[in-house]
Each structure stands twice: as structure tokens, then as C-alpha cells.
Amino acid sequence: METQTKRGLLDVCVLAAIRKADSYGYQIIKDLSEIIELSESTLYTILKRLEAAGMLTTRTAEHDGRLRKYYHITERGIGRIAEFENEWKEMMTIYHFVTKEGGSNE
Amino acid sequence: METQTKRGLLDVCVLAAIRKADSYGYQIIKDLSEIIELSESTLYTILKRLEAAGMLTTRTAEHDGRLRKYYHITERGIGRIAEFENEWKEMMTIYHFVTKEGGSNE
DNA sequence: TTATATACTTCGTGATACGATGTATCTCGC
DNA sequence: GCGAGATACATCGTATCACGAAGTATATAA
Numbered sequence: 202m203e204t205q206t207k208r209g210l211l212d213v214c215v216l217a218a219i220r221k222a223d224s225y226g227y228q229i230i231k232d233l234s235e236i237i238e239l240s241e242s243t244l245y246t247i248l249k250r251l252e253a254a255g256m257l258t259t260r261t262a263e264h265d266g267r268l269r270k271y272y273h274i275t276e277r278g279i280g281r282i283a284e285f286e287n288e289w290k291e292m293m294t295i296y297h298f299v300t301k302e303g304g305s306n307e
Numbered sequence: 308m309e310t311q312t313k314r315g316l317l318d319v320c321v322l323a324a325i326r327k328a329d330s331y332g333y334q335i336i337k338d339l340s341e342i343i344e345l346s347e348s349t350l351y352t353i354l355k356r357l358e359a360a361g362m363l364t365t366r367t368a369e370h371d372g373r374l375r376k377y378y379h380i381t382e383r384g385i386g387r388i389a390e391f392e393n394e395w396k397e398m399m400t401i402y403h404f405v406t407k408e409g410g411s412n413e
Numbered sequence: 414t415t416a417t418a419t420a421c422t423t424c425g426t427g428a429t430a431c432g433a434t435g436t437a438t439c440t441c442g443c
Numbered sequence: 444g445c446g447a448g449a450t451a452c453a454t455c456g457t458a459t460c461a462c463g464a465a466g467t468a469t470a471t472a473a
Contacts, residue, residue: 202394202397203315203394204428204460204461204462205314205315205318205428205429205461206314206315206316206394206398207315207461208311208312208314208315208429208459208460208461209309209311209312209313209314209315210398210401211460211461212311213405214401214404214405216405217404217405225420225421226420226421227418227419227420227421236397236400236401236404237397237401239461239462240461240462240463241420241421241422241462242422242423242424242461242462242463242464243460243461243462243463245421245422245423246460246461246462247460247461249422250460264419264420265419265469265470265471266469266470267419267420267421267468267469267470268420268421268468269419269420269421270420270421282405282406285405286405286406288308288309288312289402291308291342291343292312292316292398294342295316295320295342295343296395298320298323298342299319299320299322299323299388299391299392300388300392310429310430310431310459311430311459311460313430314428314429314430314460317429317430331451331452332451332452333449333450333451333452345430345431346430346431346432347431347451347452347453348430348431348432348433348453348454348455349429349430349431349432351452351453351454352429352430352431353429353430355453356428356429370450370451371438371439371440371450372438372439373437373438373439373450373451373452374437374438374451374452375450375451375452376451376452
């Protein structure tokens, strides 16, 4: 998928993955890999951004000697997903506009 | 709509508007205003980009003493719209992933 | 011991939407 | 004739963001 197209989608994908269950970076990438590709640098940037925006909270836990930073979704994060569902309606309108065979050019 | 969400959509909206019939900047903004907001500076940037990418060609015509730059869509531009239709399928998958009520968190 | 998987971080770059600002002409009301 | 508003296009600077590259560190398997 085009990098630009991803821009409106990555945030909500990450939020949705964490809404299912608290999770951490490495796991999120694996969970999302089936529906959207994103690199580690991208993911960790997004996590930091969403936390700063109050959509996620963190807790650090040890697992097999390695540290894991678990993310938990907040009410605000859930609100962002709801907002996306409204945006989706606008996107549907755009999709219809774009695909509707348009007129007499060519 | 969020600025970030628009990023994957604006290009194809502009292409689709021009596919209907050759058009020029000011007219395109008016035609698109019903489905998506975009400023003049954004539009003219996009038009220049799409022309540079070989998706549009231009011809300048005079109308009431003012110059108008008419844009015409190329095969490549039409191809970009077709590509978007494929991307849309991926976006649908993402939409389902995001909206599917997810599990036991909270 | 070497490679691979796990786990997170930082830095620099390129793409791009947008507000602000500028230029220029036409039309309409007064 | 003059100011206001619509028409028409262009440029500049800024903020946001996805991503590759590179680094740090530990556990496990070959």
C-alpha cells in the first residue's frame, strides 16, 4: 500500500490492535503484519505519539530477562477509533465519486 | 476530515474530477468541495505533481481575458485510479479489522 | 561461537497538506 | 469611475509523518 494512503490508517490500526488486548511493540507488528506492513521505527514512533496524545498508557514488565513495554488503550484512544468510523463514511463517499465511471473524456 | 487521512485520497479525487471532463484549478476546487475540502495552494501543488508524474497534460486557453490552464488525464492517470481501486480492497480489510469489536480489554 | 529471534531507541530524509501572501483581470453596484 | 468580490494561478515556509539505517541488549538454537 502507498505510504501516503497509510497515513490515516496506521494510528487506528495500532489502537485497534491494543484494544483487543494490552500489547507491546514487537507483538503489535506481528499482529498487524497480516493486514498492513509497518517497520519498527514507524511503530515505535506511533506508540510514542499516541501515548503523548493520551490515547495510550504504558507499564513496563519483565519477560525472560528482557523488558517489555505494555500499552493499554484509554477512553480517548477508543474515541479516536469511533472518530475513524465517521471518517470512513466520508471515505466511502469519495470512493464512489472516484470509481463512478465519469463521463465523456477520451 | 483529518489532514493525514486525506493524503491517500486527494490525488485520486483530482484525477477523477479531471477524468469526467478536462478542467482547470478553480473549477476542480468547486467540483470537489462537495466531497472533500482542499485549499488552492494544496490543489495547485497536486496538479503540478501529477503533471510531473505524467498523469496529466496541460493546455492553456484564454477565457474572458483571463488565462486558464486546462488539465487532461493520461492513460497513466487512469491507471492510478485503477490502482486506487485495488488499494481500496486493502482499506476495506483494515476497516473490518478496526471496527470488529475486539476482545476482552477493559 | 555464530546466527537468529526478541525488544526497544534514535537520527536523518523525503513527501506533502496547508496557511499566508502576492499578482492580475473581470463584473457588478453605486 | 471606483471599490468589492469573484475568478485564476503561483510561491514560500512550516509541521507532520512513514521509513530506512544504525545502534543497544538479551535469550536460544545450531
